[in-house]
Amino acid sequence: MKHGLKSEHFFSAEEKRRIREITDKTESRTIGEVAVMIVESSDHYFEAEVMGGILFSSLISLATSVIFFRSSLWFYIPLNFFLFFPAQLFIRRVPALKFHFVGAHRKEHAVRLRAVRAFYEKGLYKTRKNTGILFFISLFEKKVRVLADSGIHEKIGQETLNRLALHVSRGIRDNRAGDALCEAIAEAKDLLAAHFPVAKNDANDLPEDVMTE
Numbered sequence: 001m002k003h004g005l006k007s008e009h010f011f012s013a014e015e016k017r018r019i020r021e022i023t024d025k026t027e028s029r030t031i032g033e034v035a036v037m038i039v040e041s042s043d044h045y046f047e048a049e050v051m052g053g054i055l056f057s058s059l060i061s062l063a064t065s066v067i068f069f070r071s072s073l074w075f076y077i078p079l080n081f082f083l084f085f086p087a088q089l090f091i092r093r094v095p096a097l098k099f100h101f102v103g104a105h106r107k108e109h110a111v112r113l114r115a116v117r118a119f120y121e122k123g124l125y126k127t128r129k130n131t132g133i134l135f136f137i138s139l140f141e142k143k144v145r146v147l148a149d150s151g152i153h154e155k156i157g158q159e160t161l162n163r164l165a166l167h168v169s170r171g172i173r174d175n176r177a178g179d180a181l182c183e184a185i186a187e188a189k190d191l192l193a194a195h196f197p198v199a200k201n202d203a204n205d206l207p208e209d210v211m212t213e
Helices: 013-029 046-068 073-093 095-101 104-121 150-155 158-173 177-195
Strands: 033-039 132-138 143-148
Touching: 013 033, 013 177, 033 104, 033 177, 046 073, 046 095, 073 095, 104 132, 104 143, 132 158, 132 177, 143 158, 150 177, 158 177
Parallel strands: 033 132
Antiparallel strands: 132 143
16 A cells, blocks of 8 residues: 555544444444545546656746747757656645546546446455445546445435535545535445444455445
8 A cells, every 4th residue: 555645644543433334334234335445546647747848848938938939949849858757746635636637537448447436446346245335536637436346235225325425525625524425424324234234244354444445
């Protein structure tokens, strides 16, 4: 696991304790299992770095050639090529700029794919009666998705899951991410307990701590 990423420090130690506590309570009342995962970004978005690099190197080269070299094309072209790689690296290092070179549909698609991948990589599909729920937060895209296995979809439906995701998303926007996530997990707990009550010898197969990448 990588260290020092923003995802590692998104929740405070106290918030992580509370999330673990509400997750424990959920799994003491239902066979359903809840996992939380935060990623720095759902994709590298290399094309955004290229587009940003081209734009910045072109603008700097144009301004320099106009001011100092009387709009010389012979100066503009090599300078543009020379500045492209530093400009691309600059876009990579400044997510706030990179964000604007990625379309909304592209971000939505990347988060959806990354959340589905996490659902299977972390083994949520292996839960008893297909009752795993994943709260997935992707920081770069500022998006939250709640994924559930087939057993839950039959009883609850995607509309409810989308509402839980929206609640967490609004909490992040209002700077109360920990509270909002705990509230969403608590609601999921009540829904799961109503449809999938705890059973004898039920084992917890998923990590209760917040997973980060």
